Amino acid sequence: DIVLTQSPGTLSLSPGEGATLSCRASQSLTGSYLAWYQQKPGQAPRLLIFGASTRATGIPDRFSGSGSGTDFTLTINRLEPEDFAVYYCQQYDSSPRTFGQGTKVEIK
Amino acid sequence: QVQLQESGPRLVQPSQTLSLTCTVSGDSISSGNYYWSWVRQHPEKGLEWIGYIYHTGSTWYNPSLESRLTMSVDTSRNQFSLSLRSVTAADTAVYYCTRDMRSRWFDFWGQGSPVIVS
Numbered sequence: 001d002i003v004l005t006q007s008p009g010t011l012s013l014s015p016g017e018g019a020t021l022s023c024r025a026s027q028s029l030t031g032s033y034l035a036w037y038q039q040k041p042g043q044a045p046r047l048l049i050f051g052a053s054t055r056a057t058g059i060p061d062r063f064s065g066s067g068s069g070t071d072f073t074l075t076i077n078r079l080e081p082e083d084f085a086v087y088y089c090q091q092y093d094s095s096p097r098t099f100g101q102g103t104k105v106e107i108k
Numbered sequence: 109q110v111q112l113q114e115s116g117p118r119l120v121q122p123s124q125t126l127s128l129t130c131t132v133s134g135d136s137i138s139s140g141n142y143y144w145s146w147v148r149q150h151p152e153k154g155l156e157w158i159g160y161i162y163h164t165g166s167t168w169y170n171p172s173l174e175s176r177l178t179m180s181v182d183t184s185r186n187q188f189s190l191s192l193r194s195v196t197a198a199d200t201a202v203y204y205c206t207r208d209m210r211s212r213w214f215d216f217w218g219q220g221s222p223v224i225v226s
């Protein structure tokens with residue numbers, strides 16, 4: 001199985017600041033087959049990004065994804081109060097699809 | 109708007125079978141445009157893909173669960189179901205049903221059904 005390692009585990013930031021979240025795959029993902037999700041307490045994950053960089057419907061443009069191969073990044077520009085949550089990456093390069101362990105973005 | 113809703117018992121005894129059903133609204137499973145997956149989340153831990161089913165009844169399971177898993181679909185009711193046999197405490201988790209973009213990403217999720225094995 002492909003292992004996804006997310007860093008940092010927790011990011012403490014203030015509203016208005018920018019966030020950079022990393023997701024590293026144990027083997028290269030062909031075709032940039034990576035998605036990002038946001039999860040708030042008590043809620044289901046919400047799809048943010050697929051194809052490493054394509055925003056899902058309704059996702060604000062302050063969220064952007066980049067990367068290829070084994071290294072991927074989710075960037076959140078100018079954090080809004082509703083952005084404080086846990087973020088997961090997920091690969092769909094090979095089966096079984098796997099998720100990273102998550103990065104928590106908390107209010108500093 | 110696509111909505112998914114899980115239903116089933118919240119408490120299952122060890123060695124018994126965990127059964128959940130997902131009712132889909134706002135989309136038709138029969139359209140064949142998507143797969144339909146189950147994903148679970150262990151307490152305070154990450155997410156694990158369980159398996160998917162297609163409207164034809166074709167399935168693809170996570171090898172880690174395959175020996176205990178059966179998924180089924182009822183297109184007349186627009187529902188799909190999960191059956192996990194011989195459960196242990198390690199199967200305690202929140203179970204989500206999802207719309208699956210053909211073995212790629214998961215674009216719509218149910219609210220989640222917490223299941224405790226005890």
